[in-house]
Amino acid sequence: MRSHYCGQLNETLVDQTVTVCGWVHRRRDHGGVIFLDMRDRDGVAQFVVDPDTAEAFANADRARNEFVLRITGRVRLRPEGTQNPNMPTGMIEVLAKDVEVLNTAVTPPFQLDEHGKVGEEVRLKHRYIDLRRPDMIDKLRLRSRISHNVRAYLENQGFLDIETPVLTRATPEGARDYLVPSRTHAGSFFALPQSPQLFKQLLMVAGFDRYYQIAKCFRDEDLRADRQPEFTQIDIEASFVEESDIMDITESMIRQLFQEVLDVELATFPRMTWQEAMDRFGSDKPDLRIPLELTDVDDLMQQVDFKVFSGPANASDGRVAALKVPGGASLSRKEIDEYTKFVGIYGAKGLAWIKVNERAKGLEGLQSPIVKFMENVVEELLDRVDAKDGDIIFFGADKTRIVNEAIGALRVKLGADLNLYTQAWAPLWVVDFPMFEADANGRLSPLHHPFTAPSCSPEALKKDPANALSRAYDMVLNGTELGGGSIRIHDQTMQSTVFDILGIGQEEAQEKFGFLLDALQYGAPPHGGLAFGLDRLVMLMAGAKTIREVIAFPKTQSAACLMTDAPGEVSSDQLKDLNIRLRQKAKAETNAE
Numbered sequence: 001m002r003s004h005y006c007g008q009l010n011e012t013l014v015d016q017t018v019t020v021c022g023w024v025h026r027r028r029d030h031g032g033v034i035f036l037d038m039r040d041r042d043g044v045a046q047f048v049v050d051p052d053t054a055e056a057f058a059n060a061d062r063a064r065n066e067f068v069l070r071i072t073g074r075v076r077l078r079p080e081g082t083q084n085p086n087m088p089t090g091m092i093e094v095l096a097k098d099v100e101v102l103n104t105a106v107t108p109p110f111q112l113d114e115h116g117k118v119g120e121e122v123r124l125k126h127r128y129i130d131l132r133r134p135d136m137i138d139k140l141r142l143r144s145r146i147s148h149n150v151r152a153y154l155e156n157q158g159f160l161d162i163e164t165p166v167l168t169r170a171t172p173e174g175a176r177d178y179l180v181p182s183r184t185h186a187g188s189f190f191a192l193p194q195s196p197q198l199f200k201q202l203l204m205v206a207g208f209d210r211y212y213q214i215a216k217c218f219r220d221e222d223l224r225a226d227r228q229p230e231f232t233q234i235d236i237e238a239s240f241v242e243e244s245d246i247m248d249i250t251e252s253m254i255r256q257l258f259q260e261v262l263d264v265e266l267a268t269f270p271r272m273t274w275q276e277a278m279d280r281f282g283s284d285k286p287d288l289r290i291p292l293e294l295t296d297v298d299d300l301m302q303q304v305d306f307k308v309f310s311g312p313a314n315a316s317d318g319r320v321a322a323l324k325v326p327g328g329a330s331l332s333r334k335e336i337d338e339y340t341k342f343v344g345i346y347g348a349k350g351l352a353w354i355k356v357n358e359r360a361k362g363l364e365g366l367q368s369p370i371v372k373f374m375e376n377v378v379e380e381l382l383d384r385v386d387a388k389d390g391d392i393i394f395f396g397a398d399k400t401r402i403v404n405e406a407i408g409a410l411r412v413k414l415g416a417d418l419n420l421y422t423q424a425w426a427p428l429w430v431v432d433f434p435m436f437e438a439d440a441n442g443r444l445s446p447l448h449h450p451f452t453a454p455s456c457s458p459e460a461l462k463k464d465p466a467n468a469l470s471r472a473y474d475m476v477l478n479g480t481e482l483g484g485g486s487i488r489i490h491d492q493t494m495q496s497t498v499f500d501i502l503g504i505g506q507e508e509a510q511e512k513f514g515f516l517l518d519a520l521q522y523g524a525p526p527h528g529g530l531a532f533g534l535d536r537l538v539m540l541m542a543g544a545k546t547i548r549e550v551i552a553f554p555k556t557q558s559a560a561c562l563m564t565d566a567p568g569e570v571s572s573d574q575l576k577d578l579n580i581r582l583r584q585k586a587k588a589e590t591n592a593e
Helices: 054-062 112-117 120-125 134-156 197-205 243-262 274-281 307-314 333-344 359-365 378-384 400-417 458-463 492-501 506-519 534-542 572-577 583-592
Strands: 017-030 033-040 043-049 068-077 092-103 179-181 189-191 210-218 230-239 271-273 294-296 318-325 352-356 392-399 427-431 436-438 444-446 472-477 480-487 527-533
Touching: 017 092, 033 054, 033 068, 043 054, 043 068, 054 092, 134 210, 134 243, 134 534, 197 210, 197 230, 197 506, 197 527, 230 243, 230 534, 243 427, 243 472, 243 480, 243 527, 243 534, 271 274, 274 294, 274 400, 274 427, 294 400, 307 318, 307 392, 318 400, 333 400, 359 378, 392 400, 458 492, 472 527, 480 534, 492 506, 527 534
Parallel strands: 043 092, 271 427
Antiparallel strands: 017 033, 017 068, 033 043, 068 092, 179 189, 210 230, 230 527, 294 318, 318 392, 352 392, 427 472, 436 444, 472 480, 480 527
């Protein structure tokens, strides 16, 4: 129905006849001549309709925003003084000779160029309108380019694109499953996959050697800016590999992706242990663009007359950490109070601080309500954090986990609030993760998943599981975990050892993972892989604030689709087919009887 997209029209087509289809972006009537800005996915172009073409003029006259038109006309240069060099089509216009109204439109719930004036709920309710915005088109076009580039790279590296099931069985992988009742097996349920983890390992057992998939995954968990109930993974697995092999392959893929899509040359990816990341940044996904670090001061605070500090400093599970902010002494008391409220979100009971006004004056040059409690260690403290005049030092003192989360988050917030970023992109690898983490009762659970290989023998793992390290690795970019992976357990003895430590007995293991355990008996090769969050990757590359901006039809933070009103009720006949009776309905029926 058309010869060109609107965005393709330029000076090379002058005096040629073109036909375009699209939506009316804006209509202007200038003294009897009608100007139509027409929009499609490639851009906007200007069309001129004059009264000499009576039928075309009549159709243009009744056209309104978001009407769907087909226009044929001759391309010409815009008159001098009306050209727009900032617009790809701004040097030309099309003199229309035929205007056809393909469809009308009611007044949209918001104008595309005024979307910021309406709430996100309105835009999600009418997502098909929101997606017409050039900004949204650009983000989804970028997503398509990223997917294409990833596929091309992995295919070139010998990886095969293999689909895995969406209806599978429930297995404990760290989050709540979405369950699907079976009509043909009454009382039984499928689960939507949290990841293709077990199937990709079975593909390695089957000998496919190199697998990838851009896979849909599902997790029924609390949502946030970078999390959705259904999300997309770039899933990768390979056989006969070590950690460095997977890391080299995927790092090269991300480097090439940024170079070809954004024309950005990423710096070398440093490698940092999990323990170093937690000690220096309070996070296992540190944002290295921010030049602030946590400094341990436990030894200095063990003897101070200030129990808020001395208590955690002497506790086996406590930590006292200092965060120096250069130039931060200019922060007002109100701003400090706001930061105190902020760290409270992470369980911190308060936020101690010292302003270094004039260090040469000793204690008199310091401003803080806590200096009087630590006079004997102040100088050593200032030396340790390399404090200068005009700096502020914040402190976290509590259980190690709380200090890391609270002061680590404060570091990120200060970096954003004070614009402390030193570079645009800061990638790194985090390695040597703990194999397990303990809950409040001391019970161990896998930090990643129970198929991650430890970096020690089964005997050493049994002897000291709490301090065992895993062969896991995460790729981090600008404080966001882009992807995580590990070398997997391929030996049945090691897998059984891990299950024993987790308190998963032989019968339970067979019930939940029997098909994997059976497969490991038949010559499973050493293998490992990594899964990238495609949505997060696109979000970062697009400069978006949330992954909802780079997903065509996202859910809200309550896991609902406002556009389709999902989830919704189903008919009683459908429930009967599935042998399901809703509790409220069953109660109502009982009362009626």
